[in-house]
Structures are given as structure tokens and as C-alpha cells.
Amino acid sequence: MAPYRTIFWQITDAWIFYVFVVLAAGLFFAGVIAHIYVWKKSAKPLGISFSSSELKKTLLDTFLGRRVLQGDRAAGMMHLFLFWGFLSLFIGTSFLAVHDYLFSFLTGTVYLIYSLAMEVGGLLLLTGILWALIRRYIQRVPRLERRLEDALVPAWFVLVALSGFMVEAYRLAAQHPQWGPWSFVGWWISGLTLPSTGKAFYPYLWWTHALLALSLIAVIPFTKLFHILGAPAAIYFQGSRKPITAALEEDEGVGEFDLGDSIFFDACMRCGRCVEACPSAGAGEPFAPREFVQAMHRALWQERFPWGDIRVLSRGEKNEVGDKFWYCTTCRACLEVCPVYGATFEAVLKQRTLAVEDGTNVPKLMNQTLEKVFKYDNPWESSKKRRGAWAEGMDLVDIGKRNAQVDLCYFVGCTTSFDDIAKEIARSFSKVLQRAGVNFGILGKKEPCCGDIARRTGELGLFMEQMEKSLDLFDKYGITDVVTSSPHCFHTFQNDYPEKPFTVRHYTIVLRELIASGKLRFNKGIDATVTYHDPCYLGRYNRIFDAPREIIRSIPGTTLVEMKHYGADSLCCGGGGGRMWQDLDGEVKMSEVRIREAEATGAKILVTACPLCRIMLEDARKVADLQETLQVMDLNELVLQALEG
Numbered sequence: 001m002a003p004y005r006t007i008f009w010q011i012t013d014a015w016i017f018y019v020f021v022v023l024a025a026g027l028f029f030a031g032v033i034a035h036i037y038v039w040k041k042s043a044k045p046l047g048i049s050f051s052s053s054e055l056k057k058t059l060l061d062t063f064l065g066r067r068v069l070q071g072d073r074a075a076g077m078m079h080l081f082l083f084w085g086f087l088s089l090f091i092g093t094s095f096l097a098v099h100d101y102l103f104s105f106l107t108g109t110v111y112l113i114y115s116l117a118m119e120v121g122g123l124l125l126l127t128g129i130l131w132a133l134i135r136r137y138i139q140r141v142p143r144l145e146r147r148l149e150d151a152l153v154p155a156w157f158v159l160v161a162l163s164g165f166m167v168e169a170y171r172l173a174a175q176h177p178q179w180g181p182w183s184f185v186g187w188w189i190s191g192l193t194l195p196s197t198g199k200a201f202y203p204y205l206w207w208t209h210a211l212l213a214l215s216l217i218a219v220i221p222f223t224k225l226f227h228i229l230g231a232p233a234a235i236y237f238q239g240s241r242k243p244i245t246a247a248l249e250e251d252e253g254v255g256e257f258d259l260g261d262s263i264f265f266d267a268c269m270r271c272g273r274c275v276e277a278c279p280s281a282g283a284g285e286p287f288a289p290r291e292f293v294q295a296m297h298r299a300l301w302q303e304r305f306p307w308g309d310i311r312v313l314s315r316g317e318k319n320e321v322g323d324k325f326w327y328c329t330t331c332r333a334c335l336e337v338c339p340v341y342g343a344t345f346e347a348v349l350k351q352r353t354l355a356v357e358d359g360t361n362v363p364k365l366m367n368q369t370l371e372k373v374f375k376y377d378n379p380w381e382s383s384k385k386r387r388g389a390w391a392e393g394m395d396l397v398d399i400g401k402r403n404a405q406v407d408l409c410y411f412v413g414c415t416t417s418f419d420d421i422a423k424e425i426a427r428s429f430s431k432v433l434q435r436a437g438v439n440f441g442i443l444g445k446k447e448p449c450c451g452d453i454a455r456r457t458g459e460l461g462l463f464m465e466q467m468e469k470s471l472d473l474f475d476k477y478g479i480t481d482v483v484t485s486s487p488h489c490f491h492t493f494q495n496d497y498p499e500k501p502f503t504v505r506h507y508t509i510v511l512r513e514l515i516a517s518g519k520l521r522f523n524k525g526i527d528a529t530v531t532y533h534d535p536c537y538l539g540r541y542n543r544i545f546d547a548p549r550e551i552i553r554s555i556p557g558t559t560l561v562e563m564k565h566y567g568a569d570s571l572c573c574g575g576g577g578g579r580m581w582q583d584l585d586g587e588v589k590m591s592e593v594r595i596r597e598a599e600a601t602g603a604k605i606l607v608t609a610c611p612l613c614r615i616m617l618e619d620a621r622k623v624a625d626l627q628e629t630l631q632v633m634d635l636n637e638l639v640l641q642a643l644e645g
Helices: 014-042 052-064 073-101 108-138 148-175 184-190 195-222 224-239 244-250 259-267 273-277 289-304 333-337 344-358 364-376 385-391 414-418 420-436 452-456 460-476 487-496 507-516 546-554 590-600 611-623 635-644
Strands: 408-411 440-442 481-484 503-506 528-532 558-561 605-608 631-634
Touching: 014 195, 014 224, 014 259, 014 289, 052 224, 073 108, 108 148, 108 184, 148 184, 148 195, 148 224, 195 224, 224 259, 259 289, 259 344, 273 289, 273 333, 289 344, 333 344, 364 452, 364 460, 385 414, 385 420, 408 420, 414 420, 414 611, 420 440, 420 507, 420 611, 420 631, 420 635, 452 460, 452 487, 460 487, 481 487, 481 507, 487 503, 503 507, 507 546, 507 635, 528 546, 546 558, 546 635, 590 611, 605 611, 605 635, 611 631, 631 635
Parallel strands: 408 440, 408 481, 481 503, 528 558, 528 605, 605 631
Antiparallel strands: none
């Protein structure tokens, strides 16, 4: 006899089962439609276009779990067990329906393979669930929450999986078919069960399993399990969104949450990876990306759905955001680790934009800083006249004075022009360019603010104004090649200006090119162990990790050692996102955490390539009393010292 399976064995009144199927499906689709309704309400300000590359990425991340494996292999493997276990059981159950109602194919060898696959799927699911519970409640992984929903949902899955195995075991105990061992888990359990017991209790257990499974499907859209559908959508839409620069140019409500934000908020599983990576949360400050995302999710549903948030286990939670989003450094660390590519910092910028527009929840110091940018073209001083004072006595070409033709315009930036520590970066870089014979000039006191601080704090009108000033000035003097000291200026020019008739490079790229071409040669070098701090806007934002390290390694005598966190995993100094001009602290300063990491390497010199980082780390060195053992330098200063011998 060919192996087969009898549908509804020992089950009477099967029509009741179909009633429950319709009810479960109805609730499921009603919840999905509610999500789509909210997404549609959020879609207008956003341009979405089909992208084959994003589709490919979505499929690979969804089915192979690339993002969840990144940085935490244990969590990634657990997720893959859950995903493939659930998916295989779902597909297997669908095959059973097709076999029963459309055409019969689950017989013979096909049925044996089917039985084996379903057992493996069940084991994968059960293993993944138990692993998840162990991580959350026994290992107590710090980034994981322990709410009612976090226990109830996996417990529900456990009951579904175990009851499924028991149903199979009772049927096999009663029927005892020759092909029973192919259902190896159920077959093993059936050996512990009397045939009479299996036959008597099978219908009750079957109905229990059916109701548990159907009710679980019904509640998917009303719990964090909607992540099953939301995550693939979020992965695709986060990559195919219209760049913020295009939205700025077209005035498309960039301060409003859009389709990509709405999908991301729905897809968030509260895994806590963003909290673990967030420097603000790590420093004991009152901001955490996960809490911000959940608060925005609730606010969005309350605003755009008639009955508010439909998640049954989190209804009634308050949106306690206040002004905490000003603690965000916009360092992009959350995006590096988020499994669904959620850019929480971009949502923070939108919230800041709304706060600035409304004139509420904006820190007093931040308002004063923005007023300085508006009046004086810099966030530091109530004057424009001293912007080029750092260059006095250096015999530099002032493009604004002479209207001279130069090959390269050195855009110094606000911080590098006014802060006493950062001025040394400008002087050092200028001397290096002079030694290399580069025909360059500066804009002196005519140099405007690029608009970075306005962009990061949500003052988009001021940003657009500063952008126009910069573009007009570059056009007036025919500037087509720009180099910056600040990664923030570089990023703003490179990525936030929609269209620009000039090329821009950060100085690390220029230095690497000069060394590679032989225009810069180190004679004596520096005999020292060096560690390098990756600035957020140079590294994570623009993926410039190698150039600074190549420059350091090219200096004779230097030995480069890495800190615990480096590259894309680097820790923020705490100066970005407008925080340099605010009075914000937690249990410890971010820069102090970073300086201790540098100390732990045994390096004598801590090098960075950003004026804000240079200032923050120098202050932290003094607080940590490391003046005698650790020196903080900008890469320009290190290069100049090596050139001068």
C-alpha cells in the first residue's frame, strides 16, 4: 500500500473547522488592511520606485537572514530556525489543503518526503522558540525586553508546535502504519502511547491544536508578530525611498512621517540592537532608539487610524517623547545594526523639524545657536570678521579678496575656523598642502556656514538658505573642486545638496592621493603606537574607513592598533547632531567612554579626522587625567609632524 494520509481522521462536523478558518482569516486580513490603510495615509509625501536591486536584497535578507546574522550569530541562527520552521509548516499545511481540495499528490514517496519535511520544520520552530526563551529569560540578554507579549507569543508557539507533534503521535499510535518512522518525532512519541488512548483522545487534541494554530494566525496583525509581513516590506522600502535631498528640492513635507517610516515602525520587533549600539543609551542618557520608534508608532496610529493602535497587548501605553530626541547624535549606529534597515535618526530629524516649526521642545541653547548661524554664518561667534583669522601670517591665497584662480578651494568650516583647538587642523592641513605644492586657496571671512547644523537640528529653511549662499559663492568665484576639514561639511555638500556644480572631498582623500602620487614624502616619521577614532560622518555615513588608516600606516615608525569599537562599529564622540552646542549629559560622557577605549589599546597617540571629535576627545582626555600618557591629534597634525621630522 502506498503511503498516504487521511484528512479529518476521527473528526466529525468538519464544517465547524471551516467556520473557524473563515473567522481567523477574516481577522487576519482585517488587521492587514488596517496596516495598509495607515501606510496609504502616510504615502503621499514619498516617492517610491521599483528597484530590482532592492528586491534582490529583500529576498536575500528575508530568506537567508543576512542582517540578523550580522553582529550576533546566536540571535541570527535562532531567527533562522524560527523563520524556516514557521515557513515550512505554513507551506506544508497549504500543501495539505491543495491535496485535499484541488488535486491529490501527497501519496507514495512524495508523502514520505512531505512527512519528513514537516517533522524537521516543527523541530526547527520548537528549537527556535525555546532558544529565544532561553536568551530572554535565562541568559537574560541585556538588550531584550521582558514584557507580557514577549512571553505570551513564544509560549503560544510552543503550544502549537507541541500539540502538533502530539496530534501526529496519537494518530500514529492508533493507526501504526508502515511508513510511520518517516514522521520520526511523532513516531517516537507514539511509542509511549497506547493505541486505545491515541484513538480516544485524538479528536480533542486535534481540535485544541487547530484552535491554537488558527487563533495564532488571527492575531498576527495585532501583535509584534506583524513583523513577519512588515519586515520584508521595510527592507525593500527603506532602500527604494526618494533621497531626502530630492524631497527638500521639491518641498514635499520632509518633516512628516512618510510611507517608509510607517512601515519601519510597524516592522520593528523591539529586538534592542539599536539600543545596544546607541551611544546615547550607552551613556545612560534618557534617549533610546527603540523607545522613540515605539512612541512614534503609537502616535502615528492614533493620528491616522480611527481606533488608534490595534496592537492588543500594547494599547494604552503613553507616548513619553518630550524633548528626549535632542539627545540623539545622528551617528547612524542604529541603522548599521537594524535587521530591517530602520533609520531611526532620520525619524528623529523629522521630529526635530516639527519641533522647530512649532517652536516647541527646542532647547534654549539650540535656538541661540541657530540664531547665530542666521545672523553671523556660524554657530560659534557673534561675528563674521574673525572667520579667516586662523590663517594670519601664513601667506595663503584668499579667493574672496583676490578673485584668484586656484586648483582647489579649502573650505575650512565653522568649527575649524573659530575653535582654538580646531584651528590647528586648518593650519596643519594648509602647511601640508603648501609642502605638496598644491595650488589652493581659502574663502576667508566670506566663507559661509554649509548648513550642516541647521540640517541636523531640523531647521530646514535655514539649511536651504545656507545652501544657496554656498552655491552662489562657489559660482561667483568659479570654484569647482572643494576639500573640507570637517566630515560634517563634506557630508552636507556631498549628500544634502541636491545638485552641485562642484566636486567635494574630505581632506583624508586628498592626503592619500598626495602620498600615492609621491608629492608627500616622509623622511623620518614618528616612532609611536597610534589608534584611530572613526568620525561618524566620515565612516558610517560615507564609508571612508581605509584612507585614514592607509595614511597612518604610510608614516614610518607608526604602529596602528584598533580600539574595541572601530570602523562601522565605532563609538560616537557625542558631538554630532547639534549636541556640540547643547548642554546634554547622562551618567557618563560619550567622549569619556571613547577615551578609555583608546587608553586600553596602549597607544600613545589617539588620532581622529574631525574637528568636533578632536575637541570632544581632547576635553575627555583632560577629565580622565591622561595628559601624560595619551596625546590626541588630528590626522593633519600627525602628518605634518612626520613631514617636519
